[in-house]
Amino acid sequence: MRILLVEDDELVADKLVKNLISQNYAIDVAADGQAGWELVDAFTYDLILLDVNLPKLDGITLCQRLRSQGLRIPILLLTAHNSSSDKVMGLDAGADDYVTKPFDVDELLARIRALLRRGSSTSSPILEWRKLHLDPSVCQVTYNGQPIPLTPKEYGLLELFLRYSNRVFSRDLILEHLWSFEELPGEETVTAHIKGLRRKLKAAGLSEDPIETVYGIGYRLKAAEPKQPKSKSKRTKKSKQLSSDLEQQAIDTAINVWQRVQEKFTSRVAVIEQATTAMLRDDLDESLRQQAQQEAHKLAGSLGMFDFDEGSNLAQEMEQLLEAQMPLQPKQRQRLAELVAAMHQELERAINQQNPQLLKIEN
Template sequence: MRILLIEDDELIARQLVPKLTYQNYTIEVATDGQTGLEQAESLPYDLILLDVMLPKLDGISICRRLRSQGIKTPILLLTAQDNSTNKVMGLDAGADDYLTKPFDWQELLARIRALLRRGDTDLTPILQWGDLALDPSTCEVTYQQRLISVTPKEYGLLELFLRNKHRVFSRSVILDRLWSFEEFPEESTVTAHIKGLRRKLKKAGLPDDPIETVYGIGYRLKSPEPKHQKNQKAIPAKVEQQAIEATTAVWQRVKNKLDSRVAAIARATDAILNDNLEDELRQQAITAAHKLAGSLGMFDVDEGSRLAKEIQQILQCDRPLNRQQKQRLPKLLRAIQQELAKATQKKVPDFLTVDERPLLIIVEPNKIIGEQFLRETKNWEMRCEVIHDSTVVREWISRQRPEVVLLDLVGEAIATKELTLLGELSACTPPVPVIVFGAKDNLRERVKISSLGGRGFLPQTMTPEQVLTVVTEILERVRRTETKILAVDDDPLILKALHHILEPWGMEVFTLTDPLEFWSTLKTVMPDLLILDLEMPHLSGLELCRVVRNDRRWADLPILFLTVHQDAATMQQIFAAGADDYATKPIVIPELLARIHNRLERSQLLRTKTETDILTGVTNRYQFVQELTKLLQLAKRCSQTLCFALLDVDHLQQINDRYGHAVGDRVLSHLGKLLQKNFSSEDLVARWSGAKFAVAMYGVSSDEGKSRLLKLLDTLQQKPLSLNKKGSLTVSFRAGVVQYPQNGDRPQQLYRVAKGLLVKVKKNGDRIIVAQE
C-alpha cells in the first residue's frame, strides 16, 4: 500500500515515516501543499495523510482540488486545531476522516486501516456470487432477491470475500481487516462468525457454501457455478458419450501409470519376503513409492499418499529389514491397492483434461462475423469463444481466463462501457491483452486505446485470417514478458499439475523429466525461478541445486524444492545446498503460489536495484539495450514496426546552475515518473545518460510515437514543478523519433539517427522531429 504524507513539520514526518514503513506501507513525503497536490494528481496512492496548515496551499484547498478532478483517494486530515468548524470544513471539502494532533499512534494506525479497507472498492456497485448479492450502498444481503438478516461482522466477512474473489485470508488477516484496534478477539472468533454466516446462508436456500476452507491457511470465496448452466440446452447423447469416453481414456492412462508404480513395489515386496532383493529392484521400488506419495494426493487419495510415504521410509532403511517391517510391507501394499481401486474417473483433476491451447475470447455483436471467426480458428492452434454481449465478459473471465480478448467496437465512436471494459481487463493481475477491432481508424482513437492498455488496433477491413495472424503475434509478445519457471521432476503428473496451477497466474512453465538434460535446458530457457524435485534418478535435486549455486551466472536464481519429506534432516540438506524455499507434496495450491510469489518478489527487488536508474525510477541504459535487442528480433520475426525516441530535457545545465543540482535531480525524477505513467508496461522507457531519456514502442509507427510524446509535453505544461519559495518550473524536452526497419535494425543505428535528429531539432527550434524513410 502506498501512502502520501503531506506534512511541513519535519519532526512529525521523521516519526511517522519509519513507523509506517515498519507496518509495510510505502511512504512518500511532500513538505508543502503545492508539491503534495502535484504528486497526488500525477501518481496513484492508496491513502493521503494531509496536514491542514501548509505553506503555499492549505490542506482543505488540496481536498477540494482533488475531489473536483474526480480523484477518490481516501484522505485523512491531520491538524492541531481541535474545533468543530475546522472538522466540518475538512469533511465538506472531501476528506474521509479527521485526527487531531498530538495523536495516539495506535489510533492513527486503526484509522489508516479503516480508510484503506473503505478505499478497496470494486468496479461493480453490487457484489454477486451466483444469486447471492451484497449491495454496499444499502448494506443489504439478498439471495434470489430475498433479504437475509446478517450481523455487521457477518456482513463484513461476506463483503471481504466478494471483493477479493481469488485471495485466501488467514484468520489473523481477517481480524486485522474487520475488527477495530480496541477489540482483542481470539482467532476462534473468526471461525465462529464464519460458521454463523454459513448457517444463515444455508437457511436462506443457497445450495452451495460460498466460503471455502483452505486447511492450514484460511478461507476464500469459491468459484460459483455459471448461471447459464441451469437453462442450457440438453447435451446431445452422442456428444455426452464422446465426453465420457474421453474422460475415461484420460483416467485409464493415469491409472496405468499408477498401477505400474504399485507393481514395482509389489515386485520388491515379493523379493524381500524371499530374501533375494537386488539393489536395482529396491531403488525402482523407492522411486515408485516416492512418485506415488507425490501424485496420489492430487487425486484426493490422501490415505494412499500416506501409505506410499511409509513404504518409501521402510525401503530406504540402511539396515536389513526386521521381522516387523517385513510383515508390515505386504499390509501396506494391499492397503494402497485398495485405495487405488476406489478411485474412479471422477477423481481425475482438471489439469489432466484441460485443453492447453490458448483461449481467444471475441466480443462481437455481429453473429455472422462471429461465425466467420469461429470457422477460421479451427485452422489455428487456439480455442475460441464468441460473446455477443460485452456486459457478460466479466462473468466469463471470472470462470476462465483467456490469453487474448478481441473487442469489436461497433459505430463511429468508442462507447464508455467498452472503454471501461478495456481498462478493467488491462488492470487484471496479470493483465488480459486486448486487441481492438474498430470501424473508425484514426490516430486519436489509437492513442486513446493505447493509453488504456490496448495491445493493438485493427481496422474492420481485415479478414479473420489477418486478424488471427496479429493475435498470434500478440501471444508471442505476451509470453516474452511472462515469468518463466523451469520445473524438474521425474513424475510427469506433477509437471502437468504445475502447468495447470501456474500458467493462469501469468507464468510460462517449462518442464523437464530427465535431470541429465538439465544444464542445456537451463541455458536455453533462462528461467526466473527453478523448481526441483528432491529425489530423481541419475541426479538428485540437491546435486542440481549445488551446480546452479556454483555458477556465477545463476548464483542468484530463486530455487524452490518440491518434496514429500518434512523432517528436520531433509530441510537442513535442502537449505545447505542453496535452496531458497520448499513446498510439500501433495501440492497445496495456495501454499505453492504464495511461496513462488514471495521468491519472485524478492528476486525482482534485487534485480530492480541493478537494472533501474535510482534517480528517475526508469530502466538504465544497459538493461534497455538488452531488452530493445530482444524486441527488435521479435519485430523482425513478426514483420512489425518499432518506434524509437530519444528525448533531451531542455536547459538542464542552466537549471543546475541557477537552482542547484537538487532541483535538477527533481526535474529528471519528475519526467521519469510521467514517462512511466504515460507509456504502457509493454513499452521500454530508460534514462540514456545525463539529460537524455529513451523510449521504444513495439508495433507503433513514428507518427503514432510523435503523437504520444506531444501528449506528454501537454501534460508537462499543465503540471509545472513546484520549487517551494522559488516559484515553479515548467519541464520540457525535445525529441528525435525514428522507426524500425526504415531507420535501422540495431539499437546503435537507431540511436545514431535519433541523436542526429536532436541536433537538427535544436537548430530549427522545433519540439519533435520524425525521421524520413
Template sequence: MRILVVEDDVQLADMLTEALTNRQYTVDVAGDGEAAWDWCETLSYDLILLDITLPKLDGIRFCQKIRDRNMTVPILMLTARDTIGDKILGLDAGADDYMVKPFDLDELMARIRALLRRGSVAPHSSIVWGQLYLNPVTYEVAYAHESVSLTPKEYALLELLVANGRRVMSRPGIIERLWSLDDSPTEEAVKFHIKTLRQKLRAAGAPEDFIETVHGLGYRLKQL
C-alpha cells in the first residue's frame, strides 16, 4: 500500500513517515500542494494524508482538484482547524475523513485501515495462497503450518506477489510499489530480495518454483 503524506511541518511529516513505514506502508512526502499534485500525476496512491494549511496550493483546493479529475483515492485531512464549519468545508471538498491536530496515532492508524478497507482489497484480512498464509495484522507468515521469519521488506514483497497472484510483477513495478521515490534501489536489490525470499520459503517446504521468474518480464506465484 502506497500513501502520500502532504504536510509542510517537517517534524510531523517525519513522525508520520516512520509510523507508517513501521506498519509496512510505502510512504512519499510532499511539503506543499503543488508538489503533491505532481506526485499524484506520476504515481498511483492508495491513500493521501492531507494537511489543509499548505504553501502554494492549500489542502482544500488540492482536494477539489483531485476530485475534479475523478480520482477516487481516499483522502484523510489532518489539520489544526477544529470548527464544525472547517470540517464541513473539508468534507465538501472531497475528503473522506477529517482529524484534528494533535491526534492520537493509534486512532489515525485505525482510520487509515478503515479507509483502505473501502477499496477493492482489504489490507488487514488474512491472505492465503495454497499452503501459504500471511497475517497482515501481525506480519506472521507460514507455509504448510511452518513459520517463516521475514524482514519487513521481504514480507511486503511476498504480500505484493500474493495480492497479484498470477499477474507478472516487473522489477520496476515492484520498486514503485515498495520503495519511496527518495529511497529507490536498483533492480539488483529486487533480485536479492527475491532470492532470500525463495530460500526462506523453500526451507519451510515450498517448492523450488513457488515464485516463478518470467524471463524478461518479472515474477509471479506458481499456479495453484
C-alpha cells in the first residue's frame, strides 16, 4: 500500500516514515500543500496523511481541492488543534478521519488500517484466501497457522491482491501502489517479486497458486472457492445482458491496455533507433547512449513479461552493445542496425499475433 504524507515538520515526518515503513507501506513525503497536490496529480495513492497547518497550501484547502476533483482517496488529517470546530471543518472539507497531535502511533496505524479496509473488497481485519491469512495489524502471513517469512515487497503484493481481490493489477499499477517515486524501479522488478512470492507460498504448502496472470493485463487474486457447475435452469434476459456487458467491458479494457503496451514498446525502440542512427553518423553523445541502453534494458524485461521471447533476446543483445566501450567497431555498429530492423519486424509480428479480446489465464 502506498501512502502520501504531507507534513512540514521534519521530526514528525521522519518518525512517521520510520513507523509506516516498518508496517510495509511505501511512503512519499511532501513538505508543503502545493507539493502534495502535485504528487497526487502525478501518482496513485491508497491513502493520504495530511497535516492541517502547511505552507503554500493549507491542509483544509488541499483536502477541498482533492474532493472537488472527484478524488476519493482516504484522507486522514493530522491536526494540532483539539477544538471541535477545527475537527468539524476538516471533516466537512472531505477528510475521512483525523488524529490530534501529539498522537499515539499505534492508534494512528490502527486508523490507517481501518480506512484502507473501507476501500477494499473485504471489511475483515484479517485478509484471507482459503487457509492463507494476512494480519495487517502485526504484518504477519500464515498458512494453516504456520508463519510464512516474506520480504516487505512480497508482503505488500500479497496484501494488495487480498485487499482488492476483484481487481486486475498491471505491473505499472503495482509499481504505483508499492513503490515510492524515489525508488521506482522497472516493471521487471514486479515480475521478480511475484515469482519470489509464488515460490514461498508453494514452499509453505499451498497446492494451488492464489495469483493468476492475466496475459496482456497483469495479475489478480484467484477465486477462493472452485467454480460451481452451471445450473441447467434458464437464465433470464437480464442476466444474459449483464454477462454480455461484463464481457464487453473486459474486452474494452484489454484492448486499451494492449494499445498502451504497444505505444510503450514502440517509443522504446524509437530511442534505440535514434541512438543507432547517431552512432552510424559518428554523432552519438553519452546522454543518448545511456538513454538507449536503459530503454533496451526495459524493453528486454517488458517483452519477456508478455512472452515475446525473441524480442526480449534482441533487446538484450542491443543492451550489451550499447554498454560496450565506445566507439563500437564497424561490425558491431552494423549488428546494432540489424537488431533494430529485426526488432521492428518482431514487434509487428507480436502486435498482429496478439489478440487482446482473448484473455488467456495462466493457472
